[in-house]
Amino acid sequence: MSRKSLPISSVGGCSLSEAVIAHILDRIDSVVDPVFSLVDVRGVPEQEWRQLEKARILVRVAEPETVQVKPGKWLSVKKTNHGVFGCDESEDFPRLVPLSASDLVQYRLNLDGFVRRVCERSTFRYARGEERHSFHPIGRKILGESGVATVYVSLPNKDPESVAQRLRMLGDERGLKVVVFPRWPDVDAADCAADGLLIADLRPDLSIAWPLKVDSPMRQQNDEEYAIIRKGGSWTIHYLGETIHPGSAVGLGYIAKALQRSPDPLPMMEWERDVDFTDKDQRDSGGLEAKLEPNLNLEVTDQKTLEQIDQAIDFLKAKIKDAAEIDDTETIEELQPKLDKLKKSKSGMSYGGRPKVLGNEKLRKRLSKNLNTAYKAIDRHDARIGKFIRKTVQLDEGKLIHKPHEGETWNVRF
Numbered sequence: 001m002s003r004k005s006l007p008i009s010s011v012g013g014c015s016l017s018e019a020v021i022a023h024i025l026d027r028i029d030s031v032v033d034p035v036f037s038l039v040d041v042r043g044v045p046e047q048e049w050r051q052l053e054k055a056r057i058l059v060r061v062a063e064p065e066t067v068q069v070k071p072g073k074w075l076s077v078k079k080t081n082h083g084v085f086g087c088d089e090s091e092d093f094p095r096l097v098p099l100s101a102s103d104l105v106q107y108r109l110n111l112d113g114f115v116r117r118v119c120e121r122s123t124f125r126y127a128r129g130e131e132r133h134s135f136h137p138i139g140r141k142i143l144g145e146s147g148v149a150t151v152y153v154s155l156p157n158k159d160p161e162s163v164a165q166r167l168r169m170l171g172d173e174r175g176l177k178v179v180v181f182p183r184w185p186d187v188d189a190a191d192c193a194a195d196g197l198l199i200a201d202l203r204p205d206l207s208i209a210w211p212l213k214v215d216s217p218m219r220q221q222n223d224e225e226y227a228i229i230r231k232g233g234s235w236t237i238h239y240l241g242e243t244i245h246p247g248s249a250v251g252l253g254y255i256a257k258a259l260q261r262s263p264d265p266l267p268m269m270e271w272e273r274d275v276d277f278t279d280k281d282q283r284d285s286g287g288l289e290a291k292l293e294p295n296l297n298l299e300v301t302d303q304k305t306l307e308q309i310d311q312a313i314d315f316l317k318a319k320i321k322d323a324a325e326i327d328d329t330e331t332i333e334e335l336q337p338k339l340d341k342l343k344k345s346k347s348g349m350s351y352g353g354r355p356k357v358l359g360n361e362k363l364r365k366r367l368s369k370n371l372n373t374a375y376k377a378i379d380r381h382d383a384r385i386g387k388f389i390r391k392t393v394q395l396d397e398g399k400l401i402h403k404p405h406e407g408e409t410w411n412v413r414f
Contacts, residue, residue, distance in 0.1 A: 018204045020044055020052070025202055028109055029182035030158050035061065036107040037068040046102060056113035061106040069103055077104070114206075115153060118180070121207035124151070127384065133166040135179055140240060143210065148225065148240040149176040149198070151208075160186040171195030175241035180208055228256045230414035237378065237385060244381035251374025253414065254367070254400060258393050260412040262402035271367055271400070313342050364398070371395065 019041045027034040036058065038046055052058040066074050067086055075086030075097060084104065085096035112128075115138045119126040122141065129137030135152035142148050152170070157163050164187050170177060171192055178198045189199040189211065198211040227238040235252045237244050246252060258266045316339040323331040379386035393402050402410075 017041075017044055017048055020048055021204045021206065024052075024058075024109070025182040028114075028155055030156055032156055033108060035064075035068075036109075038102055038105050039068055039070055046105065049105070049107065053107065055117065056110055057117055058107035058113075059110045061108060064104060064106045067099060067103050067106065069097070069099070075099075111155070118153070118202065118206050118208065119151075121205060122210075129384075132173070133169045135166065135170055138180075141178070141210075143176070143178075147176045149178045150241060152177065152179045154179055154181050154185075157181055157183075157185055163187060167192055167197060167199075171197040174243050178208075178211065226408055227411040227413075228252075228259060229411075230256065235414075239382075239385045239388065242382060242385065244378070244385060246374070246377040246381050249370070249374045249377045251370035251372070252377065254371050255374055255389065255393050256412050256414055258400040258402045259410040262404055262410065265396070265399035265401045268364065268367055268398045268400070309342060313339065316342065368395070371400070 023041050024036065027036065036049070038044075038049060049058070053060055064077060066076055068074050069086060074088075076089050077099070078085045078087055078096060080096075084099045086099045086103070087094040087096050115128075115136075116126045119139050124139050124141040127137075127139045129150075131137075132152070135154050137150055137152050139151050140148055141151050154163070154166075163185050167179065167187060170179065172195065174196075176196045176198070178200055180200045180202065182202055184201045185199065187199070192199060200208050200211045203209050225238070225240055227236075229236045229238075230253070234248045235246055235256070237246060254266070254271045257271065316335055320332055320335050320339065323329075323335070375386060375390055378389060392404060392408070393400060395401075404410075
């Protein structure tokens with residue numbers, strides 16, 4: 001029998017016949033958790049199956065309960081004192097048939113190893129994600145000018161109507177998507193393309209047959225690779241085709257300012273400059289003190305900072321005056337120390353130079369806490385995006401610095 005040998009590792013040293021790969025792809029496309037036997041493909045030596053096990057694409061079944069001794073002929077395994085036998089329990093008077101060591105060799109698909117090999121052969125990093133409509137995300141691939149696509153694999157696909165329905169649901173989601181099938185599905189790919197959903201199948205060497213050329217001009221106009229936008233008090237982040245809505249945490253504004261300032265550092269004293277606090281913002285960022293404590297004694301003091309302090313002092317004086325008119329001694333006792341503290345802080349400042357007194361440690365801790373809260377908000381929506389932003393937007397000696405990767409430019413709007 002003539003067979004083609006195909007590499008299954010980008011580092012070489014391992015090859016398989018096309019017949020074995022074709023059989024595996026056929027089975028996993030149509031059967032849930034299929035079992036593979038040495039007799040499945042005629043003329044293929046056991047060594048080629050072992051290569052798949054060595055590559056962690058298949059895993060050996062430890063103690064099979066049934067075995068296939070020839071195509072379509074399955075026997076139940078019976079262990080006796082005289083050896084291991086198989087019998088056909090459908091017969092009225094089943095007879096025991098001696099089983100060889102090769103008869104007992106069975107494999108199942110190792111989905112994780114299989115997907116890793118597909119990603120390796122298709123030159124993108126394997127990154128498992130949350131299942132969407134029974135499609136399993138396996139990573140992201142840059143398709144030239146088409147943009148960055150989230151790659152999904154679909155197993156199994158026996159019911160064409162179910163496959164078509166799941167594709168429609170996935171197509172409703174934003175971003176460029178590629179769904180990979182072991183065998184080309186019985187659906188019209190043109191019906192999906194308008195939704196930024198592309199269909200692909202696997203080649204015999206386990207690489208993906210991408211559905212478009214790398215120079216195809218299919219990038220969606222609304223896709224933004226890197227963007228952070230504040231609208232209606234809430235933030236939206238676009239990252240390589242994915243969109244998340246991490247909420248309204250104050251620290252997200254710090255990150256946005258650092259991205260806007262990139263690559264220059266953002267001093268801590270400017271993190272909350274020109275921030276319009278809502279009631280929720282004030283609760284999240286430390287209550288009334290978020291408004292009453294401008295960025296004092298953190299870096300160089302400038303005229304704008306002094307103006308903010310004066311505004312906070314006037315604000316406190318007005319509150320204390322209102323409380324005095326209604327004999328609200330509790331409020332006066334609460335606000336008076338804050339007013340005294342602000343006046344003392346102002347008197348200790350050196351305009352245009354460094355402060356005479358060391359930084360307000362309480363304020364430092366509050367701002368750092370707000371930043372960590374923002375990171376966690378991003379993590380809750382997409383840990384991969386959170387990890388990327390933590391790595392590129394870092395706090396260094398009281399300054400927030402964005403260290404962009406090659407080609408990383410953020411669109412910041414707030």
